Ligand SMILES: Cc1cc2nc3c(=O)[nH]c(=O)nc-3n(C[C@H](O)[C@H](O)[C@H](O)COP(=O)(O)OP(=O)(O)OC[C@H]3O[C@@H](n4cnc5c(N)ncnc54)[C@H](O)[C@@H]3O)c2cc1C
């Protein structure tokens with residue numbers, strides 16, 4: 075016999091969690107279905123453990139660079155202990171109790187759509203007026219011959235590792251590759267980073283990749299650009315990766331950071347009449363509807379695969395279910411890579427703006443030449459800010475920043491882009507002295523609009 079609910083939430087990562095909490099608060103009868111751990115990839119194997127181990131690495135650089143302080147020593151065992159505490163020692167019993175306490179039915183099992191409004195989870199049949207799909211994404215492993223012979227880690231092995239390897243090859247030079255190389259290099263691992271693009275972070279403006287490159291080299295990372303991993307083999311204790319330029323790189327461990335793919339295979343999406351896109355993602359409209367009272371949020375939609383976007387889409391979908399629909403807008407959402415220093419961006423790159431036919435003016439500022447905060451913060455200060463304005467509408471359409479805490483102060487640009495604050499108004503805003511925020515005024519003055 076089937077059990078009926080107002081809403082079933084399939085997958086309890088950050089997207090599913092926000093959706094479930096809001097639906098429960100809205101008085102709905104909710105069942106949540108999770109096959110691994112409530113909290114999803116982010117809480118146990120991705121954002122939380124990675125940011126937790128990057129923090130001591132960052133703090134030790136801060137100590138090296140600030141005047142009048144020294145002697146910071148990284149302690150892997152203590153960092154690991156705190157990482158495991160932050161990742162709840164891979165135990166979600168508190169989350170299960172929490173959702174049950176809020177009135178949800180919690181089913182810890184793999185669920186499958188069996189038709190519109192119908193799910194199977196283990197031996198339980200569920201029907202629901204609405205289904206919210208939040209099944210996330212899987213790491214993509216390149217199909218290299220011999221990959222099964224080597225020690226290859228995804229983010230899961232990397233961010234639950236007990237011992238760090240002496241040498242690591244990181245494949246992929248975007249967010250996962252850059253953050254992982256930063257963390258490992260700062261903890262003393264000899265790192266080689268292999269990236270097939272001509273520069274790191276190649277979806278961002280060119281200068282962002284150049285700065286990321288420079289800072290990784292400063293941290294001791296050997297970077298191979300324009301090189302694709304095409305094969306793998308074991309040589310004694312070494313894992314060896316063959317590159318398409320004819321060279322090889324070897325290490326104790328190969329870490330794969332070559333992207334992610336929406337988790338849709340085998341979950342019955344086709345049976346439920348759901349349209350999948352070219353990359354296997356669930357195609358959604360501006361309310362996160364995938365049709366037939368089925369909603370999709372987070373990485374499974376293929377729209378900006380970040381936790382903050384999964385949470386936002388959780389709010390969008392539940393507002394629609396609760397009868398207050400509002401369209402999602404993705405303009406100006408920040409993208410932060412927690413390297414050392416942080417790399418942040420929002421809105422369009424120059425290339426994207428050109429493709430949309432927007433006439434732009436770009437400005438670039440070296441923070442140390444323009445404002446005081448970088449100098450009071452550290453010796454030999456680092457940091458740049460780039461702004462991109464639409465010269466016809468006289469608003470910002472893009473921004474990037476590389477520097478200490480850039481992931482915090484990018485939100486100024488993020489809001490300006492999202493709400494189309496006129497450049498004239500931004501120029502009239504007064505930032506606290508001496509802060510990194512002051513850079514905006516100096517960069518805005520350089521725009522030719
Ligand atoms: C190393 C790394 C670091 C990252 N760091 C950041 C960061 O700092 N900031 C940021 O914004 N983003 C970061 N991300 C991206 C972020 O992890 C994802 O965007 C986010 O987890 C997406 O949330 P989600 O709810 O869509 O999916 P997920 O977190 O993947 O959760 C989906 C859940 O669904 C469950 N599930 C799947 N299928 C089924 C099924 N059939 N039945 C039952 N349950 C199912 C899964 O077990 C999982 O718990 C990082 C990613 C990686 C790999």
Ligand SMILES: NC(=O)c1ccc[n+]([C@@H]2O[C@H](COP(=O)([O-])OP(=O)(O)OC[C@H]3O[C@@H](n4cnc5c(N)ncnc54)[C@H](O)[C@@H]3O)[C@@H](O)[C@H]2O)c1
Pocket residue numbers: 216245246247248249250251253268269270271276301302303304330331332333334378379380409410411412
């Ligand atoms: N701080 C954050 O918000 C954060 C941190 C980590 C990850 N994430 C998210 O997680 C997702 C996955 O990140 P990612 O960095 O793995 O994926 P990605 O798709 O952003 O980048 C993967 C990179 O690997 C390169 N690559 C692919 N195959 C290769 C090969 N065989 N040899 C050499 N290079 C190869 C690609 O050219 C690409 O640039 C992204 O959506 C990202 O936004 C976010």
